[in-house]
Amino acid sequence: MRKLNIGLTDEQRQGVCELLNRDLADVNLLLIKTKKYHWDVTGPEFRSLHQIWEEQYTILNETIDAIAERVRALGNFPIGTAEDFLKYASISEHTGAVPVAQKMVSNLVQDHEQVIRSLREHVDQCSENFHDEGTADFLTGLMEQHEEMAWMLRSFIEGQAVQPDGEQPPSDVRFPAGVAN
Numbered sequence: 001m002r003k004l005n006i007g008l009t010d011e012q013r014q015g016v017c018e019l020l021n022r023d024l025a026d027v028n029l030l031l032i033k034t035k036k037y038h039w040d041v042t043g044p045e046f047r048s049l050h051q052i053w054e055e056q057y058t059i060l061n062e063t064i065d066a067i068a069e070r071v072r073a074l075g076n077f078p079i080g081t082a083e084d085f086l087k088y089a090s091i092s093e094h095t096g097a098v099p100v101a102q103k104m105v106s107n108l109v110q111d112h113e114q115v116i117r118s119l120r121e122h123v124d125q126c127s128e129n130f131h132d133e134g135t136a137d138f139l140t141g142l143m144e145q146h147e148e149m150a151w152m153l154r155s156f157i158e159g160q161a162v163q164p165d166g167e168q169p170p171s172d173v174r175f176p177a178g179v180a181n
């Protein structure tokens with residue numbers, strides 16, 4: 001790792017870069033899965049889902065570049081092989097038969113939620129363990145992007161036969177936060 005004089009120790013930068021490489025692996029897997037569903041989706045929601053997944057993989061592609069270049073800015077090298085992406089990711093691949101559209105959406109919602117949980121943990125670690133507020137801020141921004149992508153996908157299937165978490169639809173009436181029911 002390159003020596004830098006930016007107020008972080010080598011150990012702190014090393015720790016942060018390991019976290020960033022894990023995030024890089026997750027987003028690469030999400031990109032692959034999102035593209036595959038963009039290609040495979042069928043049914044009445046074809047056009048909407050085909051389009052939203054193109055928008056999302058475009059964002060994910062930019063995110064991947066930003067994460068890898070942040071690792072370089074911190075004096076280290078990003079991982080860059082399919083083998084390493086699979087090894088360090090917290091989400092796993094969906095192999096086998098092509099699922100129906102609702103199941104595709106549900107799979108991706110759960111993947112985004114896993115990535116959000118992982119990013120939240122990494123934000124805390126960057127601040128508390130490594131005193132790197134810059135990367136904590138960077139990862140907070142990524143987490144918010146995934147929260148938005150998860151919300152958009154979740155909205156496709158809420159109230160449908162397959163819920164974002166794979167459960168049956170809830171029958172209760174929803175109220176805005178803070179409004180008594």
Ligand SMILES: [Fe+2]
Binds near residue numbers: 038054
């Ligand atoms: Fe396309």
